[in-house]
Structure formats: structure tokens, C-alpha cells
Amino acid sequence: MNIKTKDVQNQYQGCIHTPQLWLKDTVLGLEQFEFSKMDDTIFNEVLPVNLRLGKRVERFVGNELKQNDTIEILLENMQIQDGKRTVGELDCILKQDDTPIHLEVIYKFYLFDECVGTTEIEHWIGPNRNDTLVKKLTKLKEKQLPLLYSEHTKPILEDLKLNAVDIKQFVYFKAQLFVPYTSEIPEFKLLNRHCLAGFYIHLSEIGKFTDCKFYIPSKLNWLMAIQTQVTWLNFDSFSGQINTLIHEKKAPLCWLKRPNGTFEKFFVVWWS
Known part of the structure; x- marks a missing residue:
């Protein structure tokens, strides 16, 4: 395949x-x-x-x-x-x-x-x-x-x-x-709590994740579950790419790999 x-x-x-x-x-x-x-x-x-x-x-x-x-x-x-x-x-x-x-x-x-x-x-x-x-x-x-x-x-x-x-x-x-x-977590009365897929942060908050690895999937791949076998970026590489996207007022979906081996989806947003 x-x-x-x-x-x-x-x-x-x-x-x-x-x-x-x-x-x-x-x-x-x-x-x-x-x-x-x-x-x-x-x-x-x-x-x-x-x-x-x-x-x-x-x-x-x-x-x-x-x-x-x-x-x-x-x-x-x-x-x-x-x-x-x-x-x-x-x-x-x-x-x-x-x-x-x-x-x-x-x-x-x-x-x-x-x-x-x-x-x-x-x-x-x-x-x-x-x-x-x-x-x-x-x-x-x-x-x-x-x-x-x-x-x-x-x-x-x-x-x-x-x-x-x-x-x-x-x-x-x-x-x-x-x-x-x-x-x-906000209260879910009408909507389905199982749709929760991750978190979002402002660009100014990415420094909280300096010890993590990152991946920025293409928009079509936003659909998929996190794939572990990808080329993960270190913080400096990620920071450079994110700054470019945020400067263009684009809020990308990203994948996060923590040092303990857990994975999360998150957005970085340009607005505050």
C-alpha cells in the first residue's frame, strides 16, 4: 500500500x-x-x-x-x-x-x-x-x-x-x-462529549511544551487518528513552522508527543 x-x-x-x-x-x-x-x-x-x-x-x-x-x-x-x-x-x-x-x-x-x-x-x-x-x-x-x-x-x-x-x-x-x-471541560447538555478531541493554545503558550515532539499534518489528514510513525519535529523546528503559519493567520491542527509517550491533538491559534 x-x-x-x-x-x-x-x-x-x-x-x-x-x-x-x-x-x-x-x-x-x-x-x-x-x-x-x-x-x-x-x-x-x-x-x-x-x-x-x-x-x-x-x-x-x-x-x-x-x-x-x-x-x-x-x-x-x-x-x-x-x-x-x-x-x-x-x-x-x-x-x-x-x-x-x-x-x-x-x-x-x-x-x-x-x-x-x-x-x-x-x-x-x-x-x-x-x-x-x-x-x-x-x-x-x-x-x-x-x-x-x-x-x-x-x-x-x-x-x-x-x-x-x-x-x-x-x-x-x-x-x-x-x-x-x-x-x-465545559458542560455538555446538548452536544456529545465524546467529540472532544484535544485542546488549543495561543502562540504565546507553546513554550510550555519545549520537551515535546510535534507533527503538523496536512488539512486532509486532520481527519485521521494520530499516526505514531511520522517524522516528529523538535520544539525549535516546530516553533519556526508555527510562527510562519500564525503570521499568515492560519490556525493549524497539530499532533503532540509527550516525553512519557502519550499523544494529543491540539490547535495553535493566532487570535487571543
Whole structure:
């Protein structure tokens, strides 16, 4: 298995084993899709090298769904057109035990900042602060899911012999969550605590880790579990690379190897 193929398999395994961001209850009226999972699935498709993380996740989830005998996928990644204008995209239409379902697939990385908003949902933001959980949930509720009922979607559903009013809607929303270093774990009432994946620090705090080793994975490899057989950086090399990224206002996900042999994921952020 070459390194690229191995990376894709590790990304796939990381993706399918990432927990859903919430479980039984709905969040803002959005309900998570549930199906029986198989641990031993592998990913057999060939992906374009430059396929970005979000689209890659959609392919991974599609592969996982196809392994399930109760699920039949009817369409994936269907762009909805108004003439030459694209009005949106349906991630997936499937049947689960003959029930038609419209499914939107989401995979996110969020950091906890209690200074943002006042509720549990509002405190979670993207690593570069240009994305928030509330913004994504609102977009799903107000734009992505209602697209099913658009007049421009109707011909596509007719081809599938489906009527929008008969189709149930779910999200498949997975996430890795990160909290400030050494802070108390926030209370989880709505969201799934098992999504906690690590911590984050400001650039000024990296001096606390001078005796550790580091690795900065590519963004596509943010999906995967920490791989121990990589070329670990010492603190000086890491510090140089991180300073460059932070200067460009990029908040990278990093892997940390402590002297005692334990591993952790963490973000270094440029904002304070």
C-alpha cells in the first residue's frame, strides 16, 4: 500500500469513527441520522488528489452507507440548477428500509470560546473564527434542507418517482471539538462529549511544551487518528513552522508527543 493510499484509508477510518455532534435529541430542530455501523469497512474508491476535506467526507460517508443492507442510495451530490445558476446541492437522497430520506453530511472542527455568545451552541467556533456552529446549523435549517422543496428540485425527485412531502430529512453531523488548554471541560447538555478531541493554545503558550515532539499534518489528514510513525519535529523546528503559519493567520491542527509517550491533538491559534 503506497503512502497516499494509506493516508486515504486512515482518513476514512478517522472519519467513520468520529462521533456525531449530538445524539438522541434534536438541536435547533435538526435530527441526526442513525444506522447500524460496521467497523471493518474499507474505502475502495479512487479520490482526486485535490478533493477538499468536505467533499472527501461526503465520499467517505457514501461508502459507509453503501455497506449497509438496509440503505439504498438514490443520488449523491446533486447540484440544483435554475437555468445556468446553481441554487444549491443535495448531499444525498437514500432509502432506509424503503423510507425516502434527504441527508445532509457535515464534518467540522470547533473550538470552545466562552466569550462568544451565551449558550452552549453559541460558544463553538471555527479555528480561524470565520465559522461558527450556530452559523452552520442556521444554514442547514434555512437553506440546505429547504432546498428539497424548491421548484428546481422537483424534476429530479420526479425522476426518482418521489414527492418532497414524503421524504424525511436528517443530518449526519460529525465534529472534533477542542477546548482551551488547562481549562475546565465545559458542560455538555446538548452536544456529545465524546467529540472532544484535544485542546488549543495561543502562540504565546507553546513554550510550555519545549520537551515535546510535534507533527503538523496536512488539512486532509486532520481527519485521521494520530499516526505514531511520522517524522516528529523538535520544539525549535516546530516553533519556526508555527510562527510562519500564525503570521499568515492560519490556525493549524497539530499532533503532540509527550516525553512519557502519550499523544494529543491540539490547535495553535493566532487570535487571543
